[in-house]
Amino acid sequence: MDYVLLGQKIRAARITAGLSQEKLAEMVGLTSQHISHTEVASTKISLPSLIKIANALHTSVDRLLSDSIHDSKSYLMDDVQAVFSDCDPDEMYVMLEAADAVKKSIRVRKLKRAD
Numbered sequence: 001m002d003y004v005l006l007g008q009k010i011r012a013a014r015i016t017a018g019l020s021q022e023k024l025a026e027m028v029g030l031t032s033q034h035i036s037h038t039e040v041a042s043t044k045i046s047l048p049s050l051i052k053i054a055n056a057l058h059t060s061v062d063r064l065l066s067d068s069i070h071d072s073k074s075y076l077m078d079d080v081q082a083v084f085s086d087c088d089p090d091e092m093y094v095m096l097e098a099a100d101a102v103k104k105s106i107r108v109r110k111l112k113r114a115d
Helices: 003-016 021-028 032-039 047-056 073-084 089-114
Strands: none
Touching: 003 032, 021 032, 021 047, 032 047, 073 089
16 A cells, blocks of 8 residues: 555545644544644554544545555546536547547556566
């Protein structure tokens, strides 16, 4: 499991929810230092604490761990849909073209590394 990515997801969800580390800590019965250490991956979080944090942030453990889940495509597609949801057709076209170019570049780089 990538604790750095988990901490980043927790931090992003906390900020989106408009919560300080202190308020989140109070809601889940942890110290603000523990929340801080979790967000910067200097400590590992227990499963019960992770569940409490996910519930307090109105998200799922799956979403917080999506970078560590091998089959996270469905969660990522939810994020893609959210990004595109308020776009007009021109914005969607440009974003799709950019995404396609990035995908092609990634695949070319992977092929070069495999050689």
